[in-house]
Amino acid sequence: MRKIKHFINGAFCEGSGSETFELVSPVSGEVYALSPLANEDDVNAAYTAAKSAFQIWKKSTPGERQRALLHLADAVEQNCERIVDIQSEETGQLKHFIRQEEIAGSCDAIRFFAGAARCQEGKASGEYMAGFNSTIRREPLGIVGQVTPWNYPFMMAVWKIAPALATGNTVVLKPSDTTPLSTLLLAELAAPFFPPGAINVVLGKAASGSLVVSHTDASLVSITGSVRAGLQVAASAAANLTKAHLELGGKAPVIVFGDADVDKTVKTICAAGFFNAGQDCTAATRILVEEAIYPHFLDKLVSEARSLRFGQPDDTDAFYGALNSQNQLEQVKGFIARLPAHARVETGGKAGNGPGFYFEPTIISGLQQKDEAIQHEVFGPVMTIQSFASESEALSMANDVEYGLAASVWTRDHRRAQLFSRELDFGTVWINNHIPLCAEMPHGGFKKSGYGKDLSAYSLEEYTRIKHVMSDLS
Incomplete structure (x- = not known):
């Protein structure tokens, strides 16, 4: 049985503890490796290494940081197939999905932050008080402690380390216990x-x-993770007055009006809801449809969902792969088992046959606004569908959750689209689409979806501090 190692101070190392735990394949359900459990000595060693590196890296020029990040992006591209093979083993994701979505997106994000390293902004130097010159310095914070999730392990690690390194910080990162391999390869x-x-x-x-x-x-x-984990991190950070950046869960509403292009909307929503087996904080999970088209839309949605299927990593005809773990499979099954009597499973609702952690594309109708499956994140290939009678009702239903990460509105009415983009209480609002992201635009939520931004120049605010330097000119 192979045993993996920590990566500290530029090299793989055993660590000081003897405790290990098993890594289980989502595809077969079998153990494929052993991972160490970092203890206090291991974490201290990582921070000591990061502190030493910071004394060097903080003095690097923006051009030097850019060059290093561009080299990293090239190395990721050159090792694409190696990353794909490793990540599919630990996640059960489809290989073509990892290749097209995660590796391409990761390289783009690294290259964006390489450029952003040289374009940081601040107030112009000048005499804002007579006889004094004021200058703004934007400086790295120091060492950044980061925790990444298992749904996109390589790309989420990139989202964390790229802005941190671009701004002159150093990093101590703990990946999800179930998906460490691709992050180790990135390091x-x-x-x-x-x-x-x-x-x-x-x-x-x-x-x-x-x-x-x-x-x-x-x-x-x-951290990118669950609301529960985010609350724990926020409390821990508060004890030391440490700055925190939290990207947490989501329960994205998808508001469909009667004037929408139904065929396009159905196809896009199913893609955005079942993408990565629904294991995405921005996934299209709550479909809200205007009453006039609800029956027709439901028929189309169910038909489209039934045309999609899960498969193993090398299956190029499959739409998504396995759920992350037995625990995640049990969580999804639990939501289905606890559905109230007034709910109806229109399609799906069952785990796959055979080994591995698979679940059918599932659509649930008949739920009421306060039901568990409406209010809480399933994080699996499960979508709910409800109807609404008016704009105000749609808006009320959409905002009536504790999450505020992402939403979409589908309509040909420009006034309505602008109104909803203003009134929806979510960090990202798509109009006539759902789920596309680009490195130039921020990603982050409101309410219990956390605070702070990933991607974009806005994220650099998370990783820098502002210093005012005032010179007496007299």
């Missing part, structure tokens, strides 16, 4: 281009992550 690929200790990856479960985010040397802690 290995980056090592030749950054000082030893600039990127450290410690492995383990929740307790190891708690050590990372509660460490007194962290200047910022950043």
Whole structure:
């Protein structure tokens, strides 16, 4: 049985503890590797390495940071198939999906932040008070403690490390306990281009992550994960007055009016809802349809869902792969088992036959606004559908959840689209589409979906501090 290692100070290392846990294939359900559990000594070693690297990296020029990140993007492209094979083993995702979505998107994000490293903004130097000159310095924070999720493990690690490194910080990162392999490969690929200790990856479960985010040397802690995990990180950061960046769950409403292009809307919504087996915080999960077209729309939606199927990593005809783990499969099954009597499973609702953690594309109708499956994130290939009678009712239903990450509105009415883009309480609002993201635009939510932004120049605000330098000219 192979045993994986931490990546600290530019090299793989065993760590100081002897405890390990099993990594289980989502495709077969069998154990394929053993992972160490980082203890306090391991996390301290990672922070010590990051602190040493910071003394070097913080003095690098924006051009030097850009060059290093561009080299990393090239290395990711050159090792695409290696990354695809490793990540499909740990996630059960389709290989063509990883190749097209995650690797291409990751390279684009790295290259965006390479350019952004040289384009940071601040107030112009000048005499804002007579006899004094004021200058703004934008500086790196220091060491960033980061925790990444299992749904897009490679790309989420890129979203964390790229802006941190672009702004001169160093990183201690703990990937999800179920998907460490692709993040370790990212650190290995980056090592030749950054000082030893600039990127450290410690492995383990929740307790190891708690050590990372509660460490007194962290200047910022950043997590992409569940609301529960985000609340724990926020509380831990508050104890040290550490800055926190939280990208948490979602329950995206999809509001469809009678004037929408039904065929396009159905096809796009199914793609956005079942994409990556629904394991996406921005997935199209709550479909709200105007009463006049509801029966027709439901028929079309069910038909489209039935045309999609799951498959194993090499299946190029499948639409999505496995759920992450037995625990995640049980969570999805639990939502179905707890459905109230007034709910109706229009299609799907069952786990796949045979080995692995698979679940059918599922659509549920008949639910009421306060039902669990409307209010809480399933994080699986499950969509709900409800009807509404008016714009005000649609808006009320859409906003009536604790999440605020993403939403979409489907209409040909420009006035209505602008109204809903203003009134929807979500960090991203798509009009006549759902789920596209680009590196130039921010990603982050409101309410219990957290605070702070990934991607875009806005995310650089998370990873920098502002210093005012005033000179007496007399």
